[in-house]
Amino acid sequence: xxxxxxxxxxxxxxxxxxxxxxxxxxxxxxxxxxxxxxxxxxxxxxxxxxxxxxxxxxxxxxxxxxxxxxxxxxxxxxxxxxxxxxxxxxxxxxxxxxxxxxxxxxxxxxxxxxxxxxxxxxxxxxxxxxxxxxxxxxxxxxxxxxxxxxxxxxxxxxxxxxxxxxxxxxxxxxxxxxxxxxxxxxxxxxxxxxxxxxxxxxxxxxxxxxxxxxxxxxxxxxxxxxxxxxxxxxxxxxxxxxxxxxxxxxxxxxxxxxxxxxxxxxxxxxxxxxxxxxxxxxxxxxxxxxxxxxxxxxxxxxxxxxxxxxxxxxxxxxxxxxxxxxxxxxxxxxxxxxxxxxxxxxxxxxxxxxxxxxxxxxxxxxxxxxxxxxxxxxxxxxxxxxxxxxxxxxxxxxxxxxxxxxxxxxxxxxxxxxxxxxxxxxxxxxxxxxxxxxxxxxxxxxxxxxxxxxxxxxxxxxxxxxxxxxxxxxxxxxxxxxxxxxxxxxxxxxxxxxxxxxxxxxxxxxxxxxxxxxxxxxxxxxxxxxxxxxxxxxxxxxxxxxxxxxxxxxxxxxxxxxxxxxxxxxxxxxxxxxxxxxxxxxxxxxxxxxxxxxxxxxxxxxxxxxxxxxxxxxxxxxxxxxxxxxxxxxxxxxxxxxxxxxxxxxxxxxxxxxxxxxxxxxxxxxxxxxxxxxxxxxxxxxxxxxxxxxxxxxxxxxxxxxxxxxxxxxxxxxxxxxxxxxxxxxxxxxxxxxx
Amino acid sequence: xxxxxxxxxxxxxxxxxxxxxxxxxxxxxxxxxxxxxxxxxxxxxxxxxxxxxxxxxxxxxxxxxxxxxxxxxxxxxxxxxxxxxxxxxxxxxxxxxxxxxxxxxxxxxxxxxxxxxxxxxxxxxxxxxxxxxxxxxxxxxxxxxxxxxxx
Numbered sequence: 001x002x003x004x005x006x007x008x009x010x011x012x013x014x015x016x017x018x019x020x021x022x023x024x025x026x027x028x029x030x031x032x033x034x035x036x037x038x039x040x041x042x043x044x045x046x047x048x049x050x051x052x053x054x055x056x057x058x059x060x061x062x063x064x065x066x067x068x069x070x071x072x073x074x075x076x077x078x079x080x081x082x083x084x085x086x087x088x089x090x091x092x093x094x095x096x097x098x099x100x101x102x103x104x105x106x107x108x109x110x111x112x113x114x115x116x117x118x119x120x121x122x123x124x125x126x127x128x129x130x131x132x133x134x135x136x137x138x139x140x141x142x143x144x145x146x147x148x149x150x151x152x153x154x155x156x157x158x159x160x161x162x163x164x165x166x167x168x169x170x171x172x173x174x175x176x177x178x179x180x181x182x183x184x185x186x187x188x189x190x191x192x193x194x195x196x197x198x199x200x201x202x203x204x205x206x207x208x209x210x211x212x213x214x215x216x217x218x219x220x221x222x223x224x225x226x227x228x229x230x231x232x233x234x235x236x237x238x239x240x241x242x243x244x245x246x247x248x249x250x251x252x253x254x255x256x257x258x259x260x261x262x263x264x265x266x267x268x269x270x271x272x273x274x275x276x277x278x279x280x281x282x283x284x285x286x287x288x289x290x291x292x293x294x295x296x297x298x299x300x301x302x303x304x305x306x307x308x309x310x311x312x313x314x315x316x317x318x319x320x321x322x323x324x325x326x327x328x329x330x331x332x333x334x335x336x337x338x339x340x341x342x343x344x345x346x347x348x349x350x351x352x353x354x355x356x357x358x359x360x361x362x363x364x365x366x367x368x369x370x371x372x373x374x375x376x377x378x379x380x381x382x383x384x385x386x387x388x389x390x391x392x393x394x395x396x397x398x399x400x401x402x403x404x405x406x407x408x409x410x411x412x413x414x415x416x417x418x419x420x421x422x423x424x425x426x427x428x429x430x431x432x433x434x435x436x437x438x439x440x441x442x443x444x445x446x447x448x449x450x451x452x453x454x455x456x457x458x459x460x461x462x463x464x465x466x467x468x469x470x471x472x473x474x475x476x477x478x479x480x481x482x483x484x485x486x487x488x489x490x491x492x493x494x495x496x497x498x499x500x501x502x503x504x505x506x507x508x509x510x511x512x513x514x515x516x517x518x519x520x521x522x523x524x525x526x527x528x529x530x531x532x533x534x535x536x537x538x539x540x541x542x543x544x545x546x547x548x549x550x551x552x553x554x555x556x557x558x559x560x561x562x563x564x565x566x567x568x569x570x571x572x573x574x575x576x577x578x579x580x581x582x583x584x585x586x587x588x589x590x591x592x593x594x595x596x597x598x599x600x601x602x603x604x605x606x607x608x609x610x611x612x613x614x615x616x617x618x619x620x621x622x623x624x625x626x627x628x629x630x631x632x633x634x635x636x637x638x639x640x641x642x643x644x645x646x647x648x649x650x651x652x653x654x655x656x657x658x659x660x661x662x663x664x665x666x667x668x669x670x671x672x673x674x675x676x677x678x679x680x681x682x683x684x685x686x687x688x689x690x691x692x693x694x695x696x697x698x699x700x701x702x703x704x705x706x707x708x709x710x711x712x713x714x715x716x717x718x719x720x721x722x723x724x725x726x727x728x729x730x731x732x733x734x735x736x737x738x739x
Numbered sequence: 740x741x742x743x744x745x746x747x748x749x750x751x752x753x754x755x756x757x758x759x760x761x762x763x764x765x766x767x768x769x770x771x772x773x774x775x776x777x778x779x780x781x782x783x784x785x786x787x788x789x790x791x792x793x794x795x796x797x798x799x800x801x802x803x804x805x806x807x808x809x810x811x812x813x814x815x816x817x818x819x820x821x822x823x824x825x826x827x828x829x830x831x832x833x834x835x836x837x838x839x840x841x842x843x844x845x846x847x848x849x850x851x852x853x854x855x856x857x858x859x860x861x862x863x864x865x866x867x868x869x870x871x872x873x874x875x876x877x878x879x880x881x882x883x884x885x886x887x888x889x890x
Contacts, residue, residue, distance in 0.1 A: 065835075066835050067833075067834030067835030067836070067872045068834070069834075194831070196828065196831065197831070197833070199833075199836060200828055200831065200833060200836075201819055201828070202836075203833045203836035203839050203840075204812075204819055204824040204827045204828060204833070204839060204840075204843060205772070205812065205813070205815075205816075205819040205824065206770075206771070206772020206773070206811065206812030206813050206840045207772065207813075208836055209771070210774075210837055212771075212774065212775060212837075213765075213771035215769065215771075221766070246754070246755050247754070247755065275754075275758070275762055275766040275767065276762050276765070276766055276775070277755065277758045277759065277762035277766070278755065278758075281755075281757075347871060348835075348837075348871055349774070349776045349782065349784055349835070349837040349838045349869065349870070349871050349872075350774070350776065350835075350837045351775075351776065396835070396836065396837075397835060398774070398776075398835050398836070398837025398838075399835045399837060399871050399872060400835075401871075427775070429778055430776060430777045430778055430779070431778075644831055648831065648834060648874070648877070649834075651873060651874070651876050651877070652834055652872045652873035652874065653873070654873065655870075655872075655873025655875060656871075656873055677777055677778075677779055677781060678777050678779075678781040678782050678869060679779070679781055683869060683871060684873070684875075685866045685867075685868075685869060685875075686861070686862055686865045686866050686868070686870075686875040686878065686879070687862040687863075687866045689873060689875045689876075690876075691876075692876060693876055
């Protein structure tokens with residue numbers, strides 16, 4: 001098992017793509033497998049682009065589609081820069097292949113990392129088509145212009161379609177990326193417009209193919225019984241009744257993973273059948289004895305207390321400014337509080353599912369995956385193959401939220417296919433999805449501030465303690481990864497002379513993974529709730545207090561202790577923490593939400609994935625029930641491409657954040673997860689979600705930043721702060737069980 | 740032998756009579772537009788119409804289907820132009836899209852019963868259908884658009 005299948009592997013990628021358009025375009029790369037059926041005279045000026053002689057433009061989309069629209073939106077950029085006719089563009093979903101760079105659709109980075117590559121690919125092909133036309137007509141290239149799938153020479157009124165020019169264009173020298181001419185924004189036809197997503201017709205007619213829908217000839221179905229306690233191994237099992245179930249073909253064991261678990265199979269007993277229902281029924285009839293797991297004593301309440309006790313004691317400092325202890329000792333007043341966020345599950349509507357076929361020493365998989373290259377590595381590692389011998393086709397994803405970056409379910413299908421000698425489809429039930437997730441970490445946070453006469457902090461101490469995602473890759477890890485501390489914790493952007501951030505150790509007893517906005521969730525909840533408490537203690541307006549706390553607009557230089565400032569792996573010179581942008585979204589959200597005119601409002605403003613987001617929640621409480629009439633967002637995500645898909649991501653984040661605030665809680669007893677389905681792991685339904693989410697996006701030419709995740713972190717604290725405003729009750733533990 | 744109609748086509752089933760309609764549709768006759776998500780009738784992803792009524796296919800055993808007529812998302816309209824489908828496209832409701840066939844079938848059943856639904860009617864009818872992407876605001880808009888009522 002290679003351990004470089006981590007978030008680490010996609011870091012530092014931006015420079016590779018952006019500074020080296022030549023890296024992508026300089027070499028004649030092999031024709032993508034999807035485009036192999038294309039006429040051999042077709043021309044592939046980049047890994048993302050092919051042109052057929054009939055004029056069709058094929059754009060290879062290498063990002064996974066889980067609802068952000070990225071599979072449509074990045075190709076729109078390329079088509080726009082090429083001046084292609086969108087109706088003649090065919091989108092091909094890339095298989096997993098390192099030639100595309102990172103395909104891990106995660107971390108809200110697709111536009112940030114690939115926007116320029118799309119522009120470069122489109123402009124390069126356009127330039128070569130123009131050069132081809134110039135040669136054909138014996139006129140200067142500067143007089144030949146692309147216009148809606150043709151090259152036009154207006155002086156002589158000559159036109160040639162892209163298809164006619166393909167053969168000649170392929171013989172033109174590739175232009176120096178530095179010489180490329182890009183469209184100006186007023187020339188855009190697709191960028192900034194709200195074109196429909198390419199999958200929208202298939203989705204409303206039921207034709208969209210998700211991982212759950214993949215089907216290949218001769219395929220059988222598998223349902224797997226896994227250890228209810230993490231790390232449990234099969235001691236013995238009785239499959240007599242399972243085998244008698246109508247439709248059941250055979251029963252196979254899967255070995256347990258070897259630590260660290262990474263993306264390996266959990267292991268267990270698999271029932272293979274000729275349909276999903278039979279496999280599931282057979283699996284329920286298995287009688288499996290499990291060996292005792294060291295995690296069998298895991299109990300959520302006791303674990304919570306241990307995290308809280310750790311958070312009350314001095315821990316490893318991860319950022320130090322000034323002298324917090326001295327400032328606290330001399331402060332006129334101090335304020336302290338503890339916050340807690342429980343384990344959370346992803347609960348995507350599509351449970352994990354994959355088809356895999358092992359044949360002649362190679363594996364072909366069809367999977368709902370955020371990261372097909374991780375599929376290649378994980379399957380190859382589990383089966384002793386070379387990565388190149390694993391082909392991963394990417395289907396639509398029925399939600400991902402980080403869960404589907406981890407391809408353990410594809411590994412299961414591949415291993416079973418080898419045992420059965422047929423293609424195998426592994427289907428996880430909802431119960432398995434909830435009980436065997438890579439959970440979002442539970443976290444205990446301790447906060448203490450020393451205050452001046454106006455109630456503004458002169459010192460700020462915060463500790464956070466949680467099991468780290470790092471345990472996925474190193475099971476002995478006890479402290480947070482750089483990225484976890486860099487998510488809204490050691491990069492606190494406030495104007496406070498004495499600041500110390502600390503991180504304490506925690507063991508993991510389940511698999512811990514990243515969930516939409518990751519460590520920002522608990523850090524934002526603690527920080528923005530605490531700010532609200534301090535403002536309340538000072539009896540000051542929250543918005544005015546927050547702006548005072550942030551201080552004047554400036555670019556910070558974050559220097560943590562003993563670790564690198566994560567900053568989404570972007571240099572701070574390029575993507576600084578800019579408090580002016582943070583102030584601006586706060587001011588805009590306040591203005592648009594009617595701040596000051598209503599009492600039941602709460603605000604939180606948070607920088608994540610390099611974007612600046614403020615959210616104002618409006619709540620109403622009736623008979624102990626919380627209703628959220630409105631969430632008002634102000635968003636600064638830098639350059640954006642598709643206004644409506646940006647808006648929709650925030651509408652969705654508002655609901656996702658509401659689920660975290662009001663409902664989400666995974667607990668364990670005797671090492672086993674208690675919850676199992678949507679009745680006891682609740683997510684917001686239509687009547688519980690915010691009735692209206694307003695999204696105000698600041699027009700910007702700044703570098704592109706994240707959109708998919710940044711809407712989530714401010715929502716739980718904004719709701720909790722609004723509840724305090726409405727009821728006077730302070731929420732310090734999520735979910736908010738009663739009012 | 741169980742006889743039923745699916746999207747107007749007569750079918751026969753002689754497998755496990757306890758098998759839910761969902762798995763018959765998906766695995767046996769490859770109508771995968773009807774989605775599996777919770778398996779307990781909790782989320783609405785598998786919503787189809789049985790004799791015109793919105794029904795959770797995941798908890799509807801085949802033995803109860805004798806003589807019934809099933810309509811799935813694939814049969815809702817010939818060209819994807821049912822008013823609900825059109826409204827869904829106009830409002831760009833879908834994000835990941837997995838729950839949307841179920842949402843659309845639920846909304847189509849609602850409009851048959853209540854052609855001009857109120858906000859409360861929509862909440863009542865649609866609250867059995869979960870969307871984890873959180874498209875509820877647009878679902879409400881799209882139902883109103885399909886019904887021709889003011890948003």
